Amino acid sequence: MKFVSPKIDYAFKKIFGSQQSQDILISFLNAIIYGGKKNIQSLTIVNPFNPGQLLSLKDTYLDVKAVLVDGSIVVIEMQVARMTAFNKRVAYNLANTCANQLETEEDCLLLNPAIAVTITDFILFKDTEDVINKFVFQQETKNFKFLEEELQLFFVELPKFKKNLSELDSLSDKWIYFLKGASRLDEIPENLREVSEIEKALNVANKINMTAEELDIVERRGIAMQDERGQITYAEQQGEQRGEQRGEQKGQQKGRAQLIIRQLKKRFGEIPETIISQIEDLSVADLDNLGEDFLDFNNLEDLLSWWPNN
Structure with missing residues (x-):
């Protein structure tokens, strides 16, 4: 068996956002949002997966959106590459999801909770080793919560997940392992098969169950994803090199x-402070010239008369 990576947007939408994916998505959301408790019993997937429609659409359309039985709206996104102002975009999407429920301000009493589940293939929060992080509004100093149910943000950072197959002991562990490592499997492991929804997800991701057209799309989108990551990595490396060069020049x-x-x-x-400040502002080249010329100075007046020549 060979499986496509769920991190590829097309595959992610097919696995979690198809009309037949309700049970898969319910299990996944219960794992991430409710720690494995079966709080979600049913949901409706909005704009379900449509292979023909996805060919020309932008990546952002490939997010999965669902409405729970209590009216809560959940938006699930897979983000592989870093992007500028990513946190702000996530916050905007959540606020937009909430606001789009209403036509007028007077309808605010009808607002249902909005939940964003964002999966990243890069580290967002360096101050914690937690793989899953939840954010809600809360008071800054006393930490009591506000809008706890109405607006929620969940982040799953795949690079932080280090467990191997034998160490998976929770539903969230197994789903995160699936997201991170499905493409490296050559069969469905027994402890993943124990979760029928994960087994079903792996069967959806099984290349043998995909059409030639779908495999072509997955391959092309996977290549595009790697190109995007490569461009970002190159830009970061160039920025680091320029920063190192600037730091080295500043140090010199x-x-x-x-x-x-x-x-x-x-x-x-x-030496007067004004002259010291002027010397400190000189370029390396001017400092080299001053280092040679000051040997001919007899007093500070010679230094002051040298200055206008630079």
Whole structure:
């Protein structure tokens, strides 16, 4: 058996957003939102998966949206590559999902809870090792909650998940393992088969059950995804190199300025702060010139007369 990666947007939508995916999505959401408790019993998938329709649409359409039996709206997104202002975009999508329920302000009493579940293939929160993080509105100093049910954000960071197959002991563990490692499996492991919804998800992701057209789409979208990640990595590396170069140049400039100031003080005693500031602002090239020329100075007046020439 060979499985496509659920991290590829097309495959993610097919697995979790098809008309026949209700039980898969219910199990996944119960695992991530409710810690495995069967709080969600039924839901309706909005804009269900349609292979022909997805060919020309942008990646953002490939998010999965569902309405729970109590009216709560859940938006599930897989994000593989970092992007500018990602956190703000997630917050906007949640607020937009909530606001789109109403036609006028007077209808606010009819608002249903809005929940965003965002899965990232990169680390968002470096201050915690938790794989799943939940955010709600709460008071800043006393930490009591506000709008606890109405607006909720869940993040699942796949790189933080380190468990192997033998260590999976919860429903959330098994679903996160599926998301992160399905493409590396060559069969359905027994402890994943124990969850019928995960077994079904793996059968959906099984390449043998896909048409040639679907496999082609998955391959092309997977290549596009890798290209996007490669471009972002390259840009980050270039930025780091430029930063290192700027840091190195700044270090050289600061070191040379301090050396010349010490030498000037040895020759001429105390140096006015205004002159020290001007020396510290000189470029490396100007500092090199000053380092050679000051040997010919007899007093500070020679230094001041040198200045206009640079």
